[in-house]
Structure formats: C-alpha cells, structure tokens
Amino acid sequence: MITVENLTKRYGDHVAVNDVSFVCKPGLVTGFLGPNGAGKSTTMRIMVGLTPPTSGSVRIGDRPYREIPNPATQVGVLLDASAQHAGRTGAEILRLTAMTLGVPSSRVDEMFDLVSLTPDEANRRVRNYSLGMRQRLGIANALIGDPHILILDEPANGLDPAGIHWMRSLLRDYANRGGTVLLSSHLLHEIEIIADEILVVGQGRIVAEGTKEELLAGSGTRVRSLDDDALARALSVAGIAAQPVAEGGFTADAAPEDIGRIALRQQIPLVELRVGDGAQLEEMFLQLTQQTQRESVPTFRDATVLQGAQS
Structure with a gap:
C-alpha cells in the first residue's frame, strides 16, 4: 500500500504539489492523471526519496521509502526510461541491478523473457534502443527484485499498440496477484481500460478521485x-x-x-x-483540469492567416 498524507512541495513561490493526500491499495491499479506541470512526476519523485517534500509524508507499506531495507526488492520504480546508461547493454544493466539487490542471476533472463526483449536485443547498447525498448528494459529493471509495489511514470510512452496491450496485461496480472500499482499516463484511453481507481491532479491538487464508475457516473x-x-x-x-x-x-x-x-x-x-466511456473520460479530464491547461483552441479571425500557412 502507498499512503500519501498532506504532501506539499514548494520551489520558492511556486507550489508544485499542494496538500495532496491519497491511498493506493493492494490488488488495484491506480491511474494518476493530469496535464503537464500538474505535479504528477514531482509527487512520484517524493515517493521514492529523490525529492524531499516541503511538508507532509509518504509511506510505502508502513515506512518512508528511505527507511526500507534494500527498497528495490519491495518497490519497483520507473520514472524515466531514457535515464539509463547508454553505453551499457541491456544485459549489463540488469546484471548490475541483480548483483546490487542480491537476487539470483537467473532473474536477468527471466526478466528479458517477461518483457519480450530477445537475446540479441539484450546484448545491444542502450543507445541503440528505441524508446519502446527502453521502456521494456525499464520495466524489467523495476520488476527484477520481485517487488509488491510498482510506481511507473508514463510506462506506455514509446510503445506501439501491441506493446501497450502487453504492458496492460502485465500490470493487470501483477495487480490481480495482490500487487499495488501507481501508474501515471497521459493516454486517457489506456488509463480507462486498465485502472481500477483514478486520481486527477491539476495545479498540484487532487481535483477528483474514485473508481472509474464513480468518476464517469455523470458522463451520461x-x-x-x-x-x-x-x-x-x-x-x-x-x-x-x-x-x-x-x-x-x-x-x-x-x-x-x-x-x-x-x-x-x-x-x-x-x-x-x-x-458512456472513452470519450467521456477525456471530456471529464478536460473539464476537471480546464483551469490548468496550457492549450486553448486556436481561432483565426482572418482567412488570409490560413492561406499564408498553406502556401
């Protein structure tokens, strides 16, 4: 279980996370939604001890992440698939993780099988990986310690449709076996399909939370x-x-x-x-976060603007 209580993070006058509280329960996939700059990644970094909070607390199980012995055997983390040593091979990265965690070396091959990276791909330098392959390697790295909690920031980014389907099945099975999953994504349709509970954040605050059924109950x-x-x-x-x-x-x-x-x-x-579903989730998301969106619908008062853009 992940318990977040009154979490706040300030950078000078900017409040990145503003008095956020929620719980992620075992056996469930919790989807973490919000526009860019809403505070999702900052919250996740605080969870795993990479960023100190200004106030509030996060407990992984019954203690803060920094107090967990050998934490990667309890919590699997993927925050940035590109933040891997580009000069090493995928196999070298997983072998180093296995050695650090003290898990059997046989877990390396098991993880490559699990994330569908071939032996040839495992022995390539990470600099030659596509973004989708880096995501698969990052998920393998998060799972190699056999943790019971997963914290994943945009894990579907760069995956093709088949890869997204594979990831969805993997996380669903993980939760069904009692694992706790916190999944951040901007792919609303994927969250709608896989998540049991949804958190929507805007300007550092939780603006909505509940099951899909509860949040979409007013969607018609x-x-x-x-x-x-x-x-x-x-x-x-x-x-x-x-x-x-x-x-x-x-x-x-x-x-x-x-x-x-x-x-x-x-x-x-x-x-x-x-x-209603699918499109209604997007509509709900836009309504709840409309005050935090950067984008507005462009309008052109003069047709010559469009003509100039097309020429």
Whole structure:
C-alpha cells in the first residue's frame, strides 16, 4: 500500500504539489492523471526519496521509502526510461541491478523473457534502443527484485499498440496477484481500460478521485437507435440534453434505464444503450483540469492567416 498524507512541495513561490493526500491499495491499479506541470512526476519523485517534500509524508507499506531495507526488492520504480546508461547493454544493466539487490542471476533472463526483449536485443547498447525498448528494459529493471509495489511514470510512452496491450496485461496480472500499482499516463484511453481507481491532479491538487464508475457516473449514456430523429425528439420532449455522435446516436445526460423507458414508450428500437466511456473520460479530464491547461483552441479571425500557412 502507498499512503500519501498532506504532501506539499514548494520551489520558492511556486507550489508544485499542494496538500495532496491519497491511498493506493493492494490488488488495484491506480491511474494518476493530469496535464503537464500538474505535479504528477514531482509527487512520484517524493515517493521514492529523490525529492524531499516541503511538508507532509509518504509511506510505502508502513515506512518512508528511505527507511526500507534494500527498497528495490519491495518497490519497483520507473520514472524515466531514457535515464539509463547508454553505453551499457541491456544485459549489463540488469546484471548490475541483480548483483546490487542480491537476487539470483537467473532473474536477468527471466526478466528479458517477461518483457519480450530477445537475446540479441539484450546484448545491444542502450543507445541503440528505441524508446519502446527502453521502456521494456525499464520495466524489467523495476520488476527484477520481485517487488509488491510498482510506481511507473508514463510506462506506455514509446510503445506501439501491441506493446501497450502487453504492458496492460502485465500490470493487470501483477495487480490481480495482490500487487499495488501507481501508474501515471497521459493516454486517457489506456488509463480507462486498465485502472481500477483514478486520481486527477491539476495545479498540484487532487481535483477528483474514485473508481472509474464513480468518476464517469455523470458522463451520461451512449444510445443509438434505428430512428435517431425520433429518438432525438423523444429525448427533447423529456427534457434530456443529447449531443449527436459522429458514428450515429447520441450522448445523453440521463441514466441508461431512463432512456430505455423513453424509447420503449415511443416504440423506438435501440441498437446500443450503455454508460458512456472513452470519450467521456477525456471530456471529464478536460473539464476537471480546464483551469490548468496550457492549450486553448486556436481561432483565426482572418482567412488570409490560413492561406499564408498553406502556401
């Protein structure tokens, strides 16, 4: 278990982490979401003793990370896949980690098998690795001590779709066996698929937390019928706001059972009726963090601006 209590980190007048508290439980994957500069990485660095907090505390199990004997056998950490010695081979890096932790050398080959790096790739210099290969090596390094807690910052960065699916399966199995996983990512869809609980942070504060079901409970319903025009009229008469969806149907601000009753009364055959997800997670994320976003939707008042950009 990871317990964060009233954690604050200041750099002069800038507050990077502002009175943050949460718990990551065994057997669950906790997704840590937030825009760039929201405080995710700083929080993770404090967790593993790389950055001292201004105030507050983090306990890994029942003690701070720095007080854990041989901590990598208890906590696997991946904060930056690129921060590996580029002149060493992947095999050399894992062998050094195994020696440092005092684990059997056989764990090295086991880890390469686990993360699907071939013997040829294991013997390449890390400078010749793709970012996806570095991520796999970093995950192997985090797991080699057989820890019961994982703290991973953007582990899917650089992985192709097959690699993301592999990582998702790996972490799901790890949690199912009782492990604790804290996973930071900007890939909202991946968090929606894998995470059991979600933390959303903005400007150093937790702005939302809970299970996916709790956070998406107000995200409405996805509904599609054989007569969307009739369905739109019926929803409007019932006072239910509905937004058309490009592939057909609507996202409606009502519970699925309420929409189902309306369709039944109007004898409108439905082909899809479910709680909204995916796009709704992105919408929820943007709404909760809108005050912390750097980006705004660009507008062009003069068409000549676009013409100049295209020429």
